[in-house]
Amino acid sequence: MTQTPIILLLLLAFCSAAFYVGRRRALSVAGGQIRNLHSLPGYYGLYVALWAALPALILFGLWSAFEGSIITQMVVAEMPASVRALEPAKLNLLVNDLHNLVSGNVVSGTPDAAMQAAAERYRNLQSIASATLIAVTFGIAAVAGWFAFSRIRPHHRARNGVERIIMGVLIASSLVAILTTVGIVLSVLFESIRFFHAVPFHEFLFGLNWSPQIAIRADQAGSTGAFGAVPLFAGTMLITVIAMVVAVPIGLMAAFYLSEYAGPKVRATAKPLLEVLAGIPTVVYGFFAALTVAPFIRDSGTILGLDVASESALAAGLVMGIMIIPFVSSLSDDVINAVPQSLRDGAYGMGATQSETIRKVIFPAALPGIVGAVLLAVSRAVGETMIVVMAAGLSSNLTANPLEAVTTVTVQIVTLLVGDQEFDSPKTLAAFALGLMLFVTTLCLNVFALFIVRKYREQYD
Known part of the structure; x- marks a missing residue:
């Protein structure tokens, strides 16, 4: 209107x-x-x-x-x-x-x-x-x-009336968020059930081959399709692990340096520069991975006598790790600064050095928040698509070799839903099944992180 x-x-x-x-x-x-x-x-x-x-x-x-x-x-x-x-x-x-x-x-x-x-x-x-x-x-x-x-x-009682109205608005807003989440889950669940009517659940969950293309004639190769999701989840975990190996150590060390060692001028300059990485579009990271990092890894592997694919999980994971460093460093820095100064003073009063205070006092006290920051970074890595498309390719290979080409769940979801699709074929419905499994996986990660947060929060509250 x-x-x-x-x-x-x-x-x-x-x-x-x-x-x-x-x-x-x-x-x-x-x-x-x-x-x-x-x-x-x-x-x-x-x-x-x-x-x-x-x-x-x-x-x-x-x-x-x-x-x-x-x-x-x-x-x-x-x-x-x-x-x-x-x-x-x-x-x-x-x-x-x-x-x-x-x-x-x-x-x-x-x-x-x-x-x-x-x-x-x-x-x-x-x-x-x-x-x-x-x-x-x-x-x-x-x-x-x-x-x-x-x-x-x-x-x-005008004030009481206003507060009741505002409380009703807040409750309605909360219900909108909750109902939206429920609607998303149910929509994915119903379409996934339709998919599992055509493809057995055990074949999808434990199958080792992923080839969702269904041929027109029965005599063509792969006419029935193959919907084993193990290679997709293996590729997702491989790239995520590589990204976290890069992002978590660098992000945490940067956070501890900025919080405990850096002076005010250095901190005021370095932290904004570090957070600029989070504002770069992912397609730019994809170009950087495809045009710079992947050729460098391939040429370096050739010099060392290694067989490196032109599109590899290592290239995508390294660039993705650089991209999510700010998620770890910035949030961890805020959590570390929130640790009470009395804990530091108590450690110094007992003769601990600064490094001992960081390792034995500050880090355990800040661990719940650090776990949350790492989990947010993991979720960001799992959901990334553009870098994987441009740097790791679309090949669904079941491998643990970071030098080979792999693909991820999110990339396959996008691939299955590109163009005009009919939502009555297993090929298209497979995207919803992948989304459901990805949702369950991230939910398990959240439950584990909540367990860690509650365990250590009880010790330092």
């Missing part, structure tokens, strides 16, 4: 006026004496403003969500019977052309008179709906604001 910003700005102005009127009303009923009011005048104004805003915003959101589909159904219902009798796929294409014609975009063919009439009808209904929305939204805002305004009395 093109009028959405204007409506929201007008509603904001209306609520500001409601706040001012409610505040003035509270002062008026109190005879100008704030001590006669249960709450401060601002709470009364905020009470009226919230009552004017929330019902109108809820209506506006629901209207905006369902307006397009309702208008489309009304327009399609008025079209000739031959159009309504079309197959669902063809009808969807026609509706898409209708939307493009209304918005001025390119349609799939030359629109006929019926399509032009439908587009004109759609625009008329859209104009009527917009005008009705404005009237109903501000009508509800006015009625709700007047209801709150009429309840203003000296002993009205």
